[in-house]
Amino acid sequence: MWHERLKLARQAAGLSLRELAAQVHYSRGYLHDLETGRRTPTPETAARLGVALGADLVLSEEAERLAWTAQHPSRPEPGVADHLDMILAGLRRLEDTTSAAAVLPPVLAQVDLVTTLADEVPDRDRLAVVDQLGQWTQFAGWLHAATGDLRRATEFYGRALSAALEANRPDLAATALSMRGHLSWQTKRPGPLLSLTEAALRQAVGPAVRLVAMQQLARGHALAGQVAEADRAMERADRLADQVTEVPPWMYFHDRAYLEMQRGLVLALLGRPEAAAEAVAAGLAGLEPGTAASAWTDQYRELLSAEPADSPQTG
Known part of the structure; x- marks a missing residue:
C-alpha cells in the first residue's frame, strides 16, 4: 500500500515525522494521516514527498499502477495515459516552486518506465503512451537544460520531437x-x-x-x-x-x-x-x-x- 511505502521511505531517510514536515511544509498531523492511510495525497503532494525523501519514484497510487503495467505491458492498467499525465502535472508544479535538480531523479525514473510502456503496450494504447513519452522527454530535456547539461538536454529534446511526430x-x-x-x-x-x-x-x-x-x-x-x-x-x-x-x-x-x-x-x-x-x-x-x-x-x-x-x- 502507498501509505506503507511512504513510512518505509521516511524511515530509510532517517527522518522523523516532525523533520519531514519541516522539509515539505506540511503539518506533522497531516503526514501522520498519510502514513496511516487515513488521508490520500494529491499527485503534487506525493511528488513533493518523493523528492524530499530522495526516492527514485513518485510516491503515489498512480505510480504503483504504472509499475504494475510496466511488469505486464501487454495488459496495461485502464487509463494508463491519464495516470502518467497526473504524475507529470504534479512534477511540473513542483519544479516551478523548487528546482530542476530536485525534480530530475523521479522524472528520469518515470521516463524509463514510459519508454518501456511505449515499446511494449498493445497497439490500441500505443499512440496515447507515445504522446506521454513526448511530454515526459520534453520535460526531462528542460530539466537537463536548467541544470546546465546541454548535451543530455539535446538528446531528450530529440526524443521528444520523434515521439511528438509519431503521435501527430x-x-x-x-x-x-x-x-x-x-x-x-x-x-x-x-x-x-x-x-x-x-x-x-x-x-x-x-x-x-x-x-x-x-x-x-x-x-x-x-x-x-x-x-x-x-x-x-x-x-x-x-x-x-x-x-x-x-x-x-x-x-x-x-x-x-x-x-x-x-x-x-x-x-x-x-x-x-x-x-x-x-x-x-x-x-x-x-x-x-x-x-x-x-x-x-x-x-x-x-x-x-x-x-x-x-x-x-x-x-
Missing part, C-alpha cells in the same frame, strides 16, 4: 524544436537559435505555442543585433497573445507574467535597460509567491540591477 502532435513537436533553439540562447549562438525557432513556427498550430516561439525569435534577432526584426517579432507576439484561449499542458509556465519577463530579455539586448527592468519587474510581481523565488527567475532579476548595455546596430 504538431504543437508538441514545435515546442521540442523551440526548446532546442533555447539551448542556443543559453550558449549565445543566434544562428541555430533563429533557424530552430523558425522551424518551430512552421510546425506550430496553436497560438500559445506560436507566441512563445515568436518571443524567442525576437530574442534571437536581438542577440544577432537585428533591431528592426526583433521589434517586428515582438509586435507579432503581442498580436498572438490576444488570440490565446487555451494552453497545452507542457506549457504550464505560460502566463502573462512569464511573457513580460521574456519581453524584458529582448529589451535588455536591444539596449533599453529602463524598459527591460520595468517589464521584468511587472512580470516578477505577477508570479505566485512560491514561484517568484524559484531558481529559474535569477536571470531575470539580474536585469533589475544590470548596467546599461551598448545598443546593437540596426540590422
